[in-house]
Amino acid sequence: MRVYFKTFGCRTNIYDTELLKSYIKNYEIINDESLADIIVVNSCTVTNGADSGVRNYINSMRNSGKKVVLTGCGAVSKGLELYKNSAIFGVLGASNKDKIDEMLSKNEPFYELGDLNFIDKNIVSNYENHTKAFIKIQEGCDFSCSYCIIPSVRGLSRSIDESVILNEARILANNGYSEIVLTGTNIGSYGKGSSTTLGKLLSNLGKINGIKRIRLGSIEPSQIDESFKEILREPWLERHLHIALQHTSQDMLTIMNRRNRALRDLDLFCELSSMGFALGTDFIVGHPGETPKIWDEALENFIKFPLTHIHAFIFSPRNGTKSATMAIDVDSKTAKERLKTLQNIVAKNNLKFRLENCDKPLEVLVEKSCDENLYDGWDQYYNKIKIKSDKNISKEWINIKNYEITQDFNYAQI
Secondary structure: OEEEEEEOOOHHHHHHHHHHHHOOOOOEEOOOHHHOOEEEEEEOOOOHHHHHHHHHHHHHHHHOOOEEEEEEHHHHHOHHHHHHOOOOOEEEOHHHHHHHHHHHOOOOOEEEOOOOOOOOOOOOOOOOOOOOEEEEEEEOOOOOOOOOOHHHHHOOOEEOOHHHHHHHHHHHHHOOOOEEEEEEOOHHHOOOOOOOOHHHHHHHHOOOOOOOEEEEOOEOHHHOOHHHHOOOOOOOEOOEEEEOOEOOOHHHHHHOOOOOOHHHHHHHHHHHHHOOOEEEEEEEEOOOOOOHHHHHHHHHHHOOOOOOEEEEEEOOOOOOOOHHHOOOOOOHHHHHHHHHHHHHHHHHHHHHHHHHOOOOOEEEEEEEEEEOOEEEEEOOOOOEEEEEOOOOOOOOEEEEOOOEEOOOOEEEEO
């Protein structure tokens, strides 16, 4: 019997899919869904649109005669509904990853949701088709942002033991992965309730032979403590940090039930920028309550932030959240204009950042060939670079001193 894994959503889901694969003993894992007997869907449920995408994929696979098993965040939010409607053969909750072989062998439909208190036991030692490795360091979130469904489908924050993480990192380094990305639901909460912190974990990871660069998933402004600041100048830390703001109006942050504070965030970003970091953030445009006055305040503050990267998107109501019960008072046209305004500001900031740092060599891990003799990579500032080379440089580290700066990316010939 052949199994195909379909992954939707975030880096944590990429990690979880590899973890699921590690428990497969009695089935052949294949990379062609058309040849599979069973499709395991690792789902995302962060928006209503994400649910629709998962549902459409499930329907197409079921209609082609595949046995479909649902796992991931959508198993909690939509699993029972899909199961009762016979849209899927089974539901496998995240706490039951180690039972996947047993569940796939069942002849009768199953619903095994499990709980939201689990800590994964297995580790991932290899990533197919990836130049870098992901390590999940924690699960769940204690925040209660009004627009977010994730705490109710991932549970409260709990951390994976540091010794397990360090062992996983050593194995990955020995297997040739010199860049690792720390991921989780809310990685800045790592170590909560214990004697360790994200900063202390990073310090120990940086000591492992073979690890050249450590990247981080999104962290919260309030979680950058003194132990984190102590490692900011370490050479193995990526010179880019993604710090989630979500908005720059204090009134809107209050409506969103966010813990960060707009002006305090600005001080933090300016401090990090003065240390040479490229800085990214998330920003939700058009959330209920974003009046013209609030938007004007947000934009006035936003311009002051030294942002070089942004993941900005228009608010989309997520069923089951407080924000979904609020009236949307920003029309689509206005929301799109506001989104474009933010994106344009950050694009100019990014170009300025690259121009101002053009005398600094770029440390690039080449990811893939994008065309004949042309390769894509990402530098230490998380800026894209295209490299022309007559030899195959995929998965190599390249130190680039001479390069051309274009509007959207850097370019070099070697």
